[in-house]
Amino acid sequence: MPTVALVVFTRDLRVHDNPTLVRAASESAAVVPVFVLDDAILRSAYNRPNRARFLSECLHDLDGSLHDCGSALVVRRGDWASEVTALAVETGAGAVHISGDVTSHARRRLAELRDRLAASVRLQVHDDTLLVVPPGAIATAGKDHMSVFTPYFRRWEQHPTRDLVAPPLRLHMPSVASGPLPMPKDIADGLPSPELMAGGESEGRRRLSAWLADGIEDYADDHDALGNDNTSRLSPYLHFGCLSPLELVRRAGESRSPAGAAFVRQVAWRDFHHQVLAARPDATRRDYRPRGDRWHRSPEELAAWKEGRTGYPVVDAGMRQLAREGWMHNRARLITGHFLTKTLYLDWREGAQHFVDLLLDADVANNTMNWQWVAGTGTDSRYNRTYNVVLQARRHDPRGAYVRRYVEELADLDDAYVHEPWLLPPDQFAALGYPLPIVDQSEARDRLRHGRRGPGQ
Ligand SMILES: Cc1cc2nc3c(=O)[nH]c(=O)nc-3n(C[C@H](O)[C@H](O)[C@H](O)COP(=O)(O)OP(=O)(O)OC[C@H]3O[C@@H](n4cnc5c(N)ncnc54)[C@H](O)[C@@H]3O)c2cc1C
Structure with a gap:
């Protein structure tokens, strides 16, 4: 010893x-x-x-x-x-x-x-770091990883996991010189977002207990509802390892409720993306499945997207939430990511880097593989799927609560206009001080149709 x-x-x-x-x-x-x-x-x-x-x-x-x-x-x-x-x-x-x-x-x-x-x-x-380890443990014979989530999840659920371990009561340590505990400015220059979650295991455990006691029960039905903001918001704590994913899954699964099961399934995506990246570490820069893309380039459109002034309220709400909180709801990440890559047809790497610039939970595996999924160069088999962002907004934010929370110019608008303010009479629209859409989304989608040459090109 x-x-x-x-x-x-x-x-x-x-x-x-x-x-x-x-x-x-x-x-x-x-x-x-x-x-x-x-x-x-x-x-x-x-x-x-x-x-x-x-x-x-x-x-x-x-x-x-x-x-x-x-x-x-x-x-x-x-x-x-x-x-x-x-x-x-x-x-x-x-x-x-x-x-x-x-x-x-x-x-x-x-x-x-x-x-x-x-x-x-x-x-x-x-x-x-994961529940199923090592990362390629449940790949089919002869393969180093699995590329489709549903069969992966079926195996993942059945895979044995280790026992939980209790925290140490007493630790012995020899005398060792240490540098000071770093303050934020010792790590990176620049101002953080104004409404960040607090870091640390104690805060993570407090949030976990609060969410399991009051929040998870609606997860199965509600986790896509932007206005209700009813996901766990535990991703930063999982990213930094303030929470053990195994403990999280065990505690969430204890209820054996549909909500607990839906949540555990979502956590499995984390393992899924990690085992893809473990097998394809170059996927951080290269397309996992190249589609022959000739991405559109527009610094102006990219800037409008980053700054939350595309003129599409649900997209702008997501981007402003990111800037304000260093976090964004999953449904908003899907909508803003689709808008960037499938509507504006800008390179997913631009979007992924902006998320890395701001997200508390920015994680090499989860960020990269989700961006590739959204862009259609990743593990999504329906790789040309496109979203109409207005329909997405009406479905997942029917009363406009999410948009009103983050886009202050639209805070007082009626439900009828909150997702399509350009339908207002011109003088009323002008008084909002909110931009017109930077592109017509149906026309912009032609960029994808013409730019993407398809697999094997
Ligand atoms: C374009 C894009 C980029 C993303 N970048 C990141 C990222 O950098 N880091 C990150 O942790 N997640 C990322 N996600 C996944 C997902 O959006 C977040 O994990 C989730 O929104 C975090 O909020 P939550 O903790 O409330 O999630 P919950 O719904 O409460 O889910 C619980 C946990 O499950 C895991 N999880 C849920 N969905 C996913 C998913 N699609 N992929 C992987 N793990 C998932 C997360 O660890 C999450 O904390 C990204 C999604 C998209 C579409």
């Missing part, structure tokens, strides 16, 4: 149901919990103020929980593999425990760490 082990936190910023932490503590006399601010990520287009604030709050909260167990979070900054290796040398660690991840960057730096650690130091990777 090694005397000291490092626990390198990454996207598992919690003490509840954290097998990486618990295994390390059970296998060694002392553990050093560490988080390395990875220079490569800090310098990348992924590092943005909204997630910087959330991450800072997560690290402060984790440090507090570790203090309750008699320990503390050690923070280092620099080249990730070098910092972990240096800390292993400094503490005389005999083992390094870390939870696995599917992105190319995570895999590359893990390989670097493996190369650098002395032969006497055991590197133990725990697969607990």
Whole structure:
């Protein structure tokens, strides 16, 4: 049994149901919990103020929980593999425990760490970011992943999962120097969105309990209803690992209600997208299924989409929710994503990067594979499906509550006009100060028809 082990936190910023932490503590006399601010990520287009604030709050909260167990979070900054290796040398660690991840960057730096650690130091990777692990575990024989969700989900439901682990009561830690816990500005420059959710395991657990007690019962019928805002909003906590997906699914499934089942099915999409990305790590940039696209280019239309001034109220509401809260309702993500890629016919990579700029839950696997799904270059077999955004708005926001909440120019409009303000008499429309549609959506759809050459081109 090694005397000291490092626990390198990454996207598992919690003490509840954290097998990486618990295994390390059970296998060694002392553990050093560490988080390395990875220079490569800090310098990348992924590092943005909204997630910087959330991450800072997560690290402060984790440090507090570790203090309750008699320990503390050690923070280092620099080249990730070098910092972990240096800390292993400094503490005389005999083992390094870390939870696995599917992105190319995570895999590359893990390989670097493996190369650098002395032969006497055991590197133990725990697969607990997903429920079904390793990511290709339920692929059909001879395949490295599954590309259709429904059969994947049937297997996923039947697949055995590990037991939940209790949080540690007491942790022993040798004396180790730490950098300060980072404040948001130490992570990324720039102002965060004004109405962000607070980060951290404590807040995630509070939200989970509140939602299971009062919210989930309507999920099956209501999760697409934009105005009711009745989804769990737990995605940022799942992304940063403040909540264990296994604990979430177990607790949600306990009710054995249709709502619990519908919710668990939705969480399975997370595993599904991760196993696709694990098998096709280049899908972050390349089309998973190329459709011969010759994307339209228009910096003006892209800017109007980002700023929520396309003139289509439901699209603008979604984009303004994103800017205000660093989060967007799933149905609005589908509508705004379809509008960008299938109506304006702009490259999905432009949309995905804007979501990365703002979303608290921006996740390489979920963001990329959902964008590809929406654009028709991903796992959606009906890859040319298009949405009429006005019909989507009437179906999922029939009273206009969602639009009124986020598009203040339209806050006082009657139900009849809230999704189509251009139908107002011209003088009344002009008084709103709201733009006319930047394109006619039926005409714009010809761009897709002409630009997409289809599979195999
Ligand atoms: C264009 C586009 C981009 C997206 N980008 C992201 C992203 O970067 N990160 C992210 O976590 N989700 C992403 N999603 C999926 C989904 O919109 C969010 O997970 C969901 O809106 C989060 O809100 P919630 O926690 O209230 O979800 P709930 O409805 O309460 O669902 C519970 C959990 O299930 C998982 N989940 C639900 N739907 C999906 C899905 N389609 N794909 C993967 N997991 C899902 C999430 O972890 C979510 O927190 C994207 C969807 C689209 C259409």
